Amino acid sequence: MHPDSVEKKISKQKSRSHLLQEPVNLNELEKQLINRLQGDLPLTERPFLQIADELGTTESEVILVLNRLLEEGVITRFGPLFDISKGSGCFSLCALKVPQTDIDRIASIVNEFPQVAHNYLRDNEWNMWFVLAAKCQDELTAIFEQIVELTGCPGINCPKEKEFFVGLNLPV
Template identity: 65%
Template structure:
């Protein structure tokens, strides 16, 4: 086992269905009342097998998240990637503070001088600036605010 970017990495043996499922779910999830049934029919198995396999992949850490990715460029509002310099002794408290804001979409800890990164999503640039300043003030940490200027789409497909 190896540790890379604070993630424990180890080899995992995947079942044939897990491999098919990983490949299938990277493209899209059908917007139908029973998407897992539709995928099961495509893959030649039962809906319960799809759901169980997906849960097993999450439990084993093969995938860390299963959920939608939204095209935020189609939603009006303001978006920013922000970072804080947080003393190691304050990481837990500052993470709780940052995560308490409904405008925070993600919050990640990194091994770097700027060690806490989070995304703010608000309905206006002023709300974004207010939330950012409030977090910096309440955390008593130095921060940087990098508002989105341009949207890039990087298609990524990792076949198994």
């Protein structure tokens, strides 16, 4: 096995376009896999064999289908979901009030920052909502202020004060 094959496989996930924004048609196995794997992958030597057994299909089919769904952008990530707030690092949800005519330019300024984890356009006067991830509170505040200054748009910084529930399960 080539020593960096793991990196190569994972980096495919990094570089993929996430801009598929239209519903796609899914077959039964694809639906079953998406439903099942919004739950937990077993911690065993051959976890996809166990999933295949549960769903009455083969390991190779499961691997093939999941890789294809990832390739097509139907799933955006496969792996552990870390709760980084339990470790080190600081996060915040921030918003900018961006003039409608200037969305693309401002988005490219904001997205340029590696600390911007995601960025969504929303139908409100506070229309650009993004998550900042930084090493510490000082860095986070500095990045937020830099974004406000560079874009010239009014901004609000809304770090979570309390989390009540996080868990996404969208049945298909």
